[in-house]
Amino acid sequence: MDKNLNALSDEKLIGELQQTNNERAFEILVQRYKNPLTNYVFRFLGDYDACTDVVQETMIKVYRYKDNYSSIAKFSTWIYTIAGNLARTEYRRRKRRSFLSINDYGEEEKTFDIPDESYRPDVITDSGIKEKIIQDALLKVKEVFREVVILRDIQGLSYEEISEITGLNEGTVKSRINRGRAKLQELLKDIYKE
Amino acid sequence: MMNDENKYDDLIKTLKELQQIKAPPNFEADLKRKLNEEKVGQKSKRSVKEFFVPSKLIPSFGIAGVVIIVFLIINLKTEDVENPLMMEPKVREDIFKVEDIDLLQAPDREQSARMDANEKKDIVDKKNKEQGREEMQSDNLPKSNILAESETISTDSNLTDRNEITASDEYSSPRATGLAIRKSGLNFRQINPTKVEQEEIQNLKKNVQIKNKKKKID
Numbered sequence: 376m377d378k379n380l381n382a383l384s385d386e387k388l389i390g391e392l393q394q395t396n397n398e399r400a401f402e403i404l405v406q407r408y409k410n411p412l413t414n415y416v417f418r419f420l421g422d423y424d425a426c427t428d429v430v431q432e433t434m435i436k437v438y439r440y441k442d443n444y445s446s447i448a449k450f451s452t453w454i455y456t457i458a459g460n461l462a463r464t465e466y467r468r469r470k471r472r473s474f475l476s477i478n479d480y481g482e483e484e485k486t487f488d489i490p491d492e493s494y495r496p497d498v499i500t501d502s503g504i505k506e507k508i509i510q511d512a513l514l515k516v517k518e519v520f521r522e523v524v525i526l527r528d529i530q531g532l533s534y535e536e537i538s539e540i541t542g543l544n545e546g547t548v549k550s551r552i553n554r555g556r557a558k559l560q561e562l563l564k565d566i567y568k569e
Numbered sequence: 570m571m572n573d574e575n576k577y578d579d580l581i582k583t584l585k586e587l588q589q590i591k592a593p594p595n596f597e598a599d600l601k602r603k604l605n606e607e608k609v610g611q612k613s614k615r616s617v618k619e620f621f622v623p624s625k626l627i628p629s630f631g632i633a634g635v636v637i638i639v640f641l642i643i644n645l646k647t648e649d650v651e652n653p654l655m656m657e658p659k660v661r662e663d664i665f666k667v668e669d670i671d672l673l674q675a676p677d678r679e680q681s682a683r684m685d686a687n688e689k690k691d692i693v694d695k696k697n698k699e700q701g702r703e704e705m706q707s708d709n710l711p712k713s714n715i716l717a718e719s720e721t722i723s724t725d726s727n728l729t730d731r732n733e734i735t736a737s738d739e740y741s742s743p744r745a746t747g748l749a750i751r752k753s754g755l756n757f758r759q760i761n762p763t764k765v766e767q768e769e770i771q772n773l774k775k776n777v778q779i780k781n782k783k784k785k786i787d
Contacts (some may be wrong), residue, residue, distance in 0.1 A: 409592040418587075427593055434600050435603055435604060528580075563583070
């Protein structure tokens with residue numbers, strides 16, 4: 376039974392969950408998407424704990440609103456859309472909070488970046504410093520550009536999928552990706568000089 | 570588009586080489602725990618929502634209404650029943666009934682008063698005539714003796730005997746109206762009626778009372 380479920384596509388598994396409320400089908404979907412979503416949300420937020428919470432919330436929403444999924448769309452785009460929305464909400468909430476807390480101390484800077492203190496020992500690799508610089512640079516890119524760049528260049532999704540996830544047309548997606556890349560390259564020019 | 574891809578080739582390569590961030594090992598356990606909490610929360614929410622469904626609300630409102638009505642009925646009944654310890658004792662009507670005397674005597678007060686006055690006038694006139702004769706005989710007696718005699722007469726008189734005074738007498742008498750005549754205020758002689766006269770007075774009184782009773786019965 377388990378072998379059969381593992382062989383099923385995402386859409387079949389969610390169909391199984393909808394029809395028979397098979398918990399195992401949901402577990403398989405969680406196994407398949409927990410790491411890609413964690414990677415995507417972490418690159419967007421820059422905080423591992425917050426990213427874990429967002430991904431778990433995404434899974435809970437998938438389970439709770441499983442009946443809202445229609446087989447017309449790809450399951451991957453549906454789950455990425457949920458995760459993207461939650462990540463954006465969390466990012467704005469954290470930005471607002473950090474803005475308020477900094478303002479309380481009387482600092483006058485108008486723009487703030489999310490503090491990048493979430494690197495954990497298990498995440499840091501040999502090229503840890505380089506990764507940290509790239510992550511810092513990513514967080515400095517505007518969220519609308521950052522989101523599409525991550526989806527395209529880190530997650531490896533097609534323009535069509537990104538268009539479905541973000542609800543933008545493909546032209547806008549490509550444009551935003553280019554603008555995001557340009558900004559990122561500008562921020563990372565020192566790395567390339569080396 | 571391809572030019573753009575080439576333009577950012579190094580960047581794209583760098584981004585793709587970034588280490589994949591993995592979910593924590595306790596991710597699924599935490600997720601299960603959260604899902605169970607969610608289910609419990611949903612159940613409680615559902616039970617609250619189910620309570621407010623019209624199919625359940627109508628009977629519950631009905632029951633509540635019945636309970637209120639029953640409570641009101643019981644409450645009203647309990648108000649009627651007095652606490653025996655808080656009750657005032659009843660007046661023994663068979664021993665003393667002031668209201669009955671009033672009902673019997675009050676309407677004929679004036680008539681009886683007039684009747685009494687007329688009868689008394691007649692009696693007094695008769696007495697005066699007799700007394701006039703006697704006075705003629707005893708003109709030589711001193712005034713002090715007369716006064717003393719009158720006092721003894723008034724005190725010993727059977728005419729004003731308490732036992733004989735009826736309710737009608739009380740109402741018609743000046744004492745009852747607050748205008749009591751005292752001995753000192755009298756400027757006429759009081760006469761001790763004879764036994765025959767007393768009997769006549771008694772008979773007249775009885776006749777008056779009988780007449781009064783007959784009138785009341787009619």
